[in-house]
Amino acid sequence: MDNLLLLGDEAIAQGGIDAGMSGIYAYPGTPSTEITEYVQNSHEAIQKGIHSSWSANEKTAYEAALGMSYAGKRSMVCMKHVGLNVAADAFMNSAITGVHGGMVVVVADDPGMHSSQNEQDSRFYARFAYIPALEPANQQEAYNAVHYAFDLSEQTGLPVMIRLTTRISHSRSGVIRTQNRNQNTLSPFNQSKRFILLPANARRQYNSLLEKQPGLEEISNHSSLNYLVEGDNLKMGIVAFGIAFNYVMEIRVRHQLQYPVMKIGQYPLPRTMLTKFFEKHESIMIVEEGYPVYEELLRGYFNNEKNILGRLDGTLPRTGELNPDYLAKALKIDLPPALPPSEILQPRPPMLCQGCSHRDVYEALNEAIRNDERHVFSDIGCYTLGALQPFESISTCVDMGASVTMAKGAADAGLRPAVAVIGDSTFTHSGMTGLLDAVNDQSPITVIISDNSTTGMTGGQHSSGEGKYIAICKALGVEENHIRVMNPLKVHYAENVKIFQEEFAYEGVSVIIAQRECIQTLAKKKKKAK
Numbered sequence: 300m301d302n303l304l305l306l307g308d309e310a311i312a313q314g315g316i317d318a319g320m321s322g323i324y325a326y327p328g329t330p331s332t333e334i335t336e337y338v339q340n341s342h343e344a345i346q347k348g349i350h351s352s353w354s355a356n357e358k359t360a361y362e363a364a365l366g367m368s369y370a371g372k373r374s375m376v377c378m379k380h381v382g383l384n385v386a387a388d389a390f391m392n393s394a395i396t397g398v399h400g401g402m403v404v405v406v407a408d409d410p411g412m413h414s415s416q417n418e419q420d421s422r423f424y425a426r427f428a429y430i431p432a433l434e435p436a437n438q439q440e441a442y443n444a445v446h447y448a449f450d451l452s453e454q455t456g457l458p459v460m461i462r463l464t465t466r467i468s469h470s471r472s473g474v475i476r477t478q479n480r481n482q483n484t485l486s487p488f489n490q491s492k493r494f495i496l497l498p499a500n501a502r503r504q505y506n507s508l509l510e511k512q513p514g515l516e517e518i519s520n521h522s523s524l525n526y527l528v529e530g531d532n533l534k535m536g537i538v539a540f541g542i543a544f545n546y547v548m549e550i551r552v553r554h555q556l557q558y559p560v561m562k563i564g565q566y567p568l569p570r571t572m573l574t575k576f577f578e579k580h581e582s583i584m585i586v587e588e589g590y591p592v593y594e595e596l597l598r599g600y601f602n603n604e605k606n607i608l609g610r611l612d613g614t615l616p617r618t619g620e621l622n623p624d625y626l627a628k629a630l631k632i633d634l635p636p637a638l639p640p641s642e643i644l645q646p647r648p649p650m651l652c653q654g655c656s657h658r659d660v661y662e663a664l665n666e667a668i669r670n671d672e673r674h675v676f677s678d679i680g681c682y683t684l685g686a687l688q689p690f691e692s693i694s695t696c697v698d699m700g701a702s703v704t705m706a707k708g709a710a711d712a713g714l715r716p717a718v719a720v721i722g723d724s725t726f727t728h729s730g731m732t733g734l735l736d737a738v739n740d741q742s743p744i745t746v747i748i749s750d751n752s753t754t755g756m757t758g759g760q761h762s763s764g765e766g767k768y769i770a771i772c773k774a775l776g777v778e779e780n781h782i783r784v785m786n787p788l789k790v791h792y793a794e795n796v797k798i799f800q801e802e803f804a805y806e807g808v809s810v811i812i813a814q815r816e817c818i819q820t821l822a823k824k825k826k827k828a829k
């Protein structure tokens with residue numbers, strides 16, 4: 300079998316290709332994007348006819364994967380942690396319906412918020428939905444976990460979550476391929492009414508989900524992702540989850556510590572294993588990446604006489620990513636002072652690329668709107684950098700699609716002008732429905748769709764509304780003469796300022812589509828064409 304050098308994301312993708320996956324659905328989001336990109340660029344995936352496409356948002360992606368599972372095939376859906384909020388309705392209900400063909404939900408969390416609005420922990424969602432979750436500690440485990448997750452999903456009839464974090468997703472390591480399984484044959488699920496969540500069925504299904512829980516815990520007690528690393532020093536035992544296991548082992552090996560380590564990579568928790576482990580030690584340190592999800596739970600299980608250390612008592616930092624240095628400090632190991640950063644390193648504050656169309660949008664917008672009136676509601680994309688100097692054009696960035704609906708709320712309150720800036724991809728992700736609300740209420744807002752023909756922030760994925768924005772806005776009820784198109788280039792500056800001013804003065808819903816391709820994707824296209 301091949302030995303490949305893969306990112307954690309790529310190991311997941313290759314795992315899917317080798318495990319008989321028939322389709323993968325996703326909306327791009329760092330740090331999960333490379334999973335789908337890998338499948339899209341894989342000749343093997345293309346030869347095997349594996350469906351791979353970018354969906355309009357995480358919810359539509361989730362539902363498509365669920366439909367494929369309903370048809371008996373193995374499907375995967377991928378997203379970043381905040382994307383799971385968007386897919387949450389389908390996600391929670393899919394735990395009640397269950398699945399037919401194996402369905403794997405890959406969620407990449409971003410502790411430390413390298414490129415996200417928050418650092419929420421997707422393991423909470425898995426517990427919330429009562430479904431199994433796997434948390435691989437390295438790339439090989441990530442690859443193996445996909446095979447295991449598909450089997451587990453078909454064995455239990457439930458979707459199975461694989462939780463990654465940024466360090467696993469974006470670091471590279473050798474991976475040995477172990478299988479090449481055929482895809483399932485088409486076999487739609489048609490025996491009972493379990494995919495119809497009318498109350499009578501839903502109640503029955505929910506009970507069946509609860510009845511599965513002891514079995515899921517028992518599977519965890521025997522999972523190869525959960526195991527003990529023996530040690531002689533029983534004063535303290537360390538419970539390490541997912542990638543945190545690597546940090547623990549690095550310090551343990553480097554400083555020749557003898558604390559036993561219980562490694563956890565599958566949930567629900569293997570309670571029998573943990574009970575035995577807890578009984579053997581005077582104190583326990585809980586090391587998990589993200590929220591203290593299981594520290595809270597374990598304090599509840601075992602807090603009668605145990606000294607439990609972790610993120611909740613300040614032994615480890617409460618927020619952000621962990622690393623071996625934090626572990627050393629928690630274990631009271633003196634480390635030599637860190638070397639200062641090299642003087643040749645130049646700070647590189649985030650900024651829009653030189654020549655980016657969003658720059659010209661903001662320059663004209665700033666001219667068209669007076670400083671004391673500049674309460675511009677923004678969305679999530681490269682253009683969010685319009686919050687920084689030299690533009691300082693925007694005042695908000697909350698979640699996908701929020702620009703339009705927040706502008707609407709502010710307009711309803713009397714704010715003028717109420718302006719939303721949203722990218723083309725974000726508009727089709729979750730801006731369209733907000734625009735419909737504004738049209739229905741005739742809220743006086745101006746929506747600027749900064750259309751650069753791609754999903755720029757995540758590296759240039761296909762944008763699902765390409766070429767359809769005027770038609771979409773018309774169909775949503777925006778008056779044709781208040782759908783304006785501009786070319787955001789310096790040469791059109793005065794004309795663009797005028798368009799902004801005219802539409803800001805209009806007491807109704809207007810849309811301005813600023814169209815110019817992202818220079819990065821344009822450069823890539825030109826390079827490819829040569």
Ligand code: SF4
Pocket residue numbers: 650651652654655656657681751755756817818819820
């Ligand atoms: S990647 Fe494209 S959209 Fe993003 S800042 Fe650069 S030019 Fe602008």
